[in-house]
Amino acid sequence: MSxxxxxxxxxxxxxxxxxxxxxxxxxxxxLRNKRWDGAERLERIKRMMExxxxxxxxxxxxxxxxxxxxxLKAQGTRNLLFGPATEAGAxxxxxxxxxGMAGGPELxxxxxxxxxxxxxxxxxxxxxxxxxxxxIADTGSxxxxxxxxxxxxxxxxxxxxxxxxxxxxxxxxxxxxMTENRWADGMPTNALLISGPSKTADIEQTLAYGVHGPKRxxxxxxx
Amino acid sequence: xxxxxxxxxxxxxxxxxxxxxxxxxxxxxxxxxxxRAVQFADTAEWNGVRTLGASVRLRxxxxxxxxxEKLEANCTKNGIQVHWASTTDEANAIVxxxxxxxxxxxxxxGKSMVSEEMHLNAFLEKxxxxxxxxxxxxxxxxxxxxxxxxxxxxxxxxxxKQIAHLFKQKIKEAEYTEDVAQLTDLARRVLRKKxxxxxxxxxxxxxxxxxxxxxxxxxxxxxxxxSTTVPPxxxxxxxxxxxxxxxxxxxxxxxxxxxxxxxxxxxTYVNMISSPRKEGEKDGPNExxxxxxxxxxxxxxxxxELRNTLRCIRCGACxxxxxxxxxxxxxxxxxxxxxxxxxxxxPQVEGLEKRGELPHACTMCNACVEICPVKIPIVExxxxxxxxxxxxxxxxxxxxxxxSKAEAMVWKGWSMTYASPxxxxxxxxxxxxxxNAAPASLPLxxxxxxVRSKPRFASRTLHALARxxxxxxx
Ligand code: SF4
Numbered sequence: 002m003s004x005x006x007x008x009x010x011x012x013x014x015x016x017x018x019x020x021x022x023x024x025x026x027x028x029x030x031x032l033r034n035k036r037w038d039g040a041e042r043l044e045r046i047k048r049m050m051e052x053x054x055x056x057x058x059x060x061x062x063x064x065x066x067x068x069x070x071x072x073l074k075a076q077g078t079r080n081l082l083f084g085p086a087t088e089a090g091a092x093x094x095x096x097x098x099x100x101g102m103a104g105g106p107e108l109x110x111x112x113x114x115x116x117x118x119x120x121x122x123x124x125x126x127x128x129x130x131x132x133x134x135x136x137i138a139d140t141g142s143x144x145x146x147x148x149x150x151x152x153x154x155x156x157x158x159x160x161x162x163x164x165x166x167x168x169x170x171x172x173x174x175x176x177x178x179m180t181e182n183r184w185a186d187g188m189p190t191n192a193l194l195i196s197g198p199s200k201t202a203d204i205e206q207t208l209a210y211g212v213h214g215p216k217r218x219x220x221x222x223x224x
Numbered sequence: 225x226x227x228x229x230x231x232x233x234x235x236x237x238x239x240x241x242x243x244x245x246x247x248x249x250x251x252x253x254x255x256x257x258x259x260r261a262v263q264f265a266d267t268a269e270w271n272g273v274r275t276l277g278a279s280v281r282l283r284x285x286x287x288x289x290x291x292x293e294k295l296e297a298n299c300t301k302n303g304i305q306v307h308w309a310s311t312t313d314e315a316n317a318i319v320x321x322x323x324x325x326x327x328x329x330x331x332x333x334g335k336s337m338v339s340e341e342m343h344l345n346a347f348l349e350k351x352x353x354x355x356x357x358x359x360x361x362x363x364x365x366x367x368x369x370x371x372x373x374x375x376x377x378x379x380x381x382x383x384x385k386q387i388a389h390l391f392k393q394k395i396k397e398a399e400y401t402e403d404v405a406q407l408t409d410l411a412r413r414v415l416r417k418k419x420x421x422x423x424x425x426x427x428x429x430x431x432x433x434x435x436x437x438x439x440x441x442x443x444x445x446x447x448x449x450x451s452t453t454v455p456p457x458x459x460x461x462x463x464x465x466x467x468x469x470x471x472x473x474x475x476x477x478x479x480x481x482x483x484x485x486x487x488x489x490x491x492t493y494v495n496m497i498s499s500p501r502k503e504g505e506k507d508g509p510n511e512x513x514x515x516x517x518x519x520x521x522x523x524x525x526x527x528x529e530l531r532n533t534l535r536c537i538r539c540g541a542c543x544x545x546x547x548x549x550x551x552x553x554x555x556x557x558x559x560x561x562x563x564x565x566x567x568x569x570x571p572q573v574e575g576l577e578k579r580g581e582l583p584h585a586c587t588m589c590n591a592c593v594e595i596c597p598v599k600i601p602i603v604e605x606x607x608x609x610x611x612x613x614x615x616x617x618x619x620x621x622x623x624x625x626x627x628s629k630a631e632a633m634v635w636k637g638w639s640m641t642y643a644s645p646x647x648x649x650x651x652x653x654x655x656x657x658x659x660n661a662a663p664a665s666l667p668l669x670x671x672x673x674x675v676r677s678k679p680r681f682a683s684r685t686l687h688a689l690a691r692x693x694x695x696x697x698x
């Protein structure tokens with residue numbers, strides 16, 4: 002099909018060169034100047050995400066695995082999909098079965114290619130837990146970059162998605178997060194912003210949650 | 225669709241009779257307009273981000289051929305296979321050949337305007353492949369065997385009751401309910417099975433980043449993520465104008481897009497895909513294909529004024545604010561893109577013979593121009609297309625096709641009369657004497673009197689009256 006490629010590019014080039022369009026300057030000041038101070042950022046993220054049905058669980062570095070387990074137990078969650086090879090995953094599995102924590106939902110590792118357990122993933126998993134790279138105050142969004150240890154579908158297929166957020170990993174805008182961390186130098190297979198549970202308003206403008214992805218998004222804030 | 229011209233006038237007057245439809249649209253659009261206004265309440269911020277967004281789009285257009293080459297090079301480096309299609313037929317053939325190679329039987333589709341332009345579903349079905357829309361609105365419209373009536377909210381023309389009946393009628397396991405949560409849940413159950421078993425996922429592209437070879441997709445439902453992650457093959461289709469230069473160009477455009485479209489600060493998911501599944505990764509498609517479609521866009525691009533049409537980020541705000549669209553709804557336009565943007569885009573893509581009526585579906589009120597987040601001079605282009613429709617030219621396919629001999633003669637006579645004082649005096653005197661006797665059924669006059677009363681001519685001309693009052697005639 003390279004014939005079409007050359008024809009299209011040739012036509013575009015001829016059209017542009019006959020009537021050149023000088024490239025305008027782009028002034029990013031409107032994004033650069035958007036700032037909130039530290040405490041306000043988290044408050045804003047919570048407010049914006051709560052407005053779209055996100056739930057929050059406040060905890061600490063020392064207690065988060067126990068708090069997550071207690072929360073899921075109280076919700077009647079049967080099982081939790083996790084990435085055993087991440088630092089968080091290792092801690093989770095170490096503490097999950099430790100004394101005093103028995104009786105919680107079953108931990109299911111995402112350790113193999115999806116092809117090996119697609120059916121179970123779609124039909125039998127209640128919740129999935131992932132880490133995040135932080136969150137954005139401007140829009141109330143989590144930054145999630147799936148990895149081989151924390152695959153893409155963990156944050157999508159289970160009915161509940163739990164996302165670990167460190168309270169010091171907050172950004173003002175999407176633009177700042179990507180420029181400060183030089184994302185353009187190496188994008189991952191898939192990068193995501195997630196700002197709430199899956200939703201739709203396609204039936205007469207009435208909001209409904211969990212149309213395809215998670216019905217619940219629980220952000221675990223670790224201070 | 226055949227090559228016959230589309231009759232907007234007839235379809236719109238039918239739509240105007242439909243009280244239910246008018247009510248559905250009115251309510252939805254009123255809500256969207258006021259919610260959007262809240263999102264852009266800070267005028268300085270709106271001006272800043274709008275100017276930035278417009279500059280991002282214009283900068284991309286100023287380097288379009290180079291950016292497309294760069295996009296291709298970076299996608300290829302990342303493992304995404306790039307295809308080029310001059311026409312929708314060619315794009316369909318590319319998609320089909322990929323499907324046939326992997327022996328695909330079931331396809332799940334995310335929302336994509338370009339695939340509507342390609343009539344891809346019908347094409348695939350003809351070749352024995354089931355192509356299922358997975359965006360809830362698109363799914364509803366597909367079940368109803370209808371067309372989307374809005375580019376952001378495809379099923380906006382239907383109310384809950386109508387959708388409840390449709391589900392009951394078309395989905396085997398459906399119980400009748402008007403509960404939106406239950407209806408949504410039913411669609412979830414049906415579609416989840418399909419996501420898990422589909423051979424190929426198809427998506428559109430909101431923006432493609434030349435700098436990094438990244439495809440950006442925004443959505444609320446997660447069906448876009450499902451379609452681009454679960455099936456072993458992902459095919460993305462995009463119009464060639466969708467490229468932006470840099471990754472940092474993405475945030476301002478997304479901000480304008482989501483706030484203008486549905487008045488959300490951001491959609492639930494912003495999905496950025498840069499490669500197929502890599503060694504060691506446990507999910508994601510093994511192959512990604514990007515089909516870049518021209519379909520007349522390179523012709524639009526060649527014209528200095530018309531190329532502004534290609535800035536569009538498909539937010540739909542122009543239709544939400546258009547007094548014509550909000551009254552007649554999207555179906556009257558009988559086009560994948562309705563409303564103001566459709567009225568200028570469709571004639572350029574499909575030719576004025578077929579779509580020459582659409583630029584007339586406009587009151588020239590400028591509401592769309594004021595709202596457009598990337599400052600497209602829609603009304604100017606509308607005027608230009610109106611005149612191209614009746615004047616021979618070579619910029620737009622079918623220019624001159626709407627010229628009518630009678631109309632041309634009338635205008636010619638009019639200009640001659642106005643150019644000569646003597647002819648003017650004679651004509652006005654004649655109209656004062658005989659004008660009122662002219663029957664309303666006269667050609668051209670008939671078009672006017674169809675919906676209006678016939679103009680009444682005064683028995684004496686303004687000049688005569690002035691002379692009587694002693695004002696000297698010039
Ligand atoms: S023309 Fe402007 S307002 Fe209309 S859909 Fe395109 S970007 Fe949005």
